[in-house]
Amino acid sequence: METKEQLLGHLKEIEKWEDDQKGLFFWEKIGRIPFKILDKLTPAFIQKKIGILLDELGSFIQSGGKYLTQKNGILKKVQHHVPNETVSSIDDMKKVPINVMNLVGEDLKKNRGKVATVQGATTGFGGIFTLAVDIPVLLGLSLKTLQEIAIAYGYDPTDREERIFIVKCLQFASADIVGKQAILNELSGYYNRSMAPAEMMSKLQGWREVVYTYRDHFGLKKLLQMVPVAGMIFGAYTNRSMVKDIAETGIMLYQKRRILERLETDSNLKLEEGTQG
DSSP, X not given: OOOHHHHHHHHHHHHHHHHHTTOOOHHHHGGGHHHHHHHHHSHHHHHHHHHHHHHHHHHHHHHOGGGXXXXXXXXXXXXXXXXXXXXXSHHHHTTSOHHHHHHHHHHHHHHHHHHHHHHHHHHHTTTHHHHHHHHHHHHHHHXXXXXXXXXXXXXXXXXXXXXXXXXXHHHHHHOOHHHHHHHHHHHHHHHTTOSOHHHHHHHTOXXXXXXXXXXXXXXXXXXXXXXTTTHHHHHHHHHHHHHHHHHHHHHHHHHHHHHHHHHHHHHHHHHHHHHHO
């Protein structure tokens, strides 16, 4: 297990990353314009897909839906890095060194980025006509990626509380500067357990907010994917970039939770030792 100094070092890196996320470029503000145009051109076409996303996201939080991932594959990946330890459950994962968790998380980010590249090229081939198909498929890949990262850091996505946290990670990756700051403030209460899961649920303000934020995030990044054939190139690049951003968000936010919990455990142990002494 890491020393307190090592954990604080990891925490400092995460806090630097959080500060970097608070920046906002001008093109991100106008990134919603292409989808406003899309809504006017093909309202029924897009709105039908948005309705599906709302249902799927609600189903995911309530029961995991069709997106609930298997733990065994991730546990095997971790076991490979710690051959002298037994890693056969989520509880075993909680004891794995942070460095190993990070290695598995980075591996997942790389592999899911490759999957997103292929998927983006495929749906980008038809331009605007396949763009609506790309949205729910990418949402599913994002949810599965975040679940796998949750497992890598010792959290069980079969727990409804974790699925709420996963949606917050998804929302954070898609938010603007104001949204990111608000979510970080919400999560600070989540980390120190002053916020109950029910409160976190209410902070989502309904599935529609999350889904529209997620969709609008495509914006400018997806504009050139609307061109048939040429959209393959842009689709492959933008999907890869988006999934990697989402994976990085999951790695950082879950790593922070694990570090804070270990620091809290370390403090409690020292307190108990001092009492016994």
